Amino acid sequence: PYQYLLEEVLRIRPAHRAAPLVFGSVMHRTVEDWLRGELTGAVPDPVAGFDRHWAAAREAGGIEYAATQSPASLTATGRALITGFATAWPTFQRLLAVDDQGAPLLELKLEVQLGPRLVFVGRIDLLTFTAAGELECLDLKTPSTPTDPDWLVSADPLTGYQLLLDAHAERWALPPVEHLGLLELIKRKVPTKTGKGPEVRAPITVPRHSS
DSSP: OHHHIIIIISOOOOSSEEHHHHHHHHHHHHHHHHHHHHHHTOOOOHHHHHHHHHHHHHHHOOEEOOTTOOHHHHHHHHHHHHHHHHHHGGGGOOEEOBOTTSOBOEEEEEEEEEETTEEEEEEEEEEEEOTTSOEEEEEEEOOSSOOOGGGGGGOHHHHHHHHHHHHHTGGGTOOOOOEEEEEEEEOOOOOSSSSOOSEEOOOEEEEOOOO
């Protein structure tokens, strides 16, 4: 709670942030920009978008790189991931969910009152409709290795997203969320010769959690 007070309320941030956290934030903004453009038909250049956000983050400074990372290696990884995402998105057969004003439901900071002195706050990355027309909440992640799908069944973050969405669905004129899961962009290094390299994985989901 004290860390949340410092960082999110008082906006006092650490002088240095780990490179994976900065990289993840950059990928979030780049994917959001691309999806908004894709929805309106004004699809931006995904690589140019990544380069712009990544350059701004680097110019702001305060990035700590691990021994296995460098600005150049993360640049190559980011370009490969956002290119792969733009190519893969149509194959996922998802439609962006929009509110009753037609605005896409992306990167939403929401809160719900759980008790007299308890407010739960969270950020929803992406709401989509599946090919079957069911509402789905996807958490965009940029891990180094894929997540074990079994984790999703009882994952606390997904339960939290469900709580938030159930509290706000009516004002957006949306049905209850039926699926919760992850959309992962695996941030492996671009291989010089052989190896898997960066990978955009199809969404993995589970049915909504029980009450």
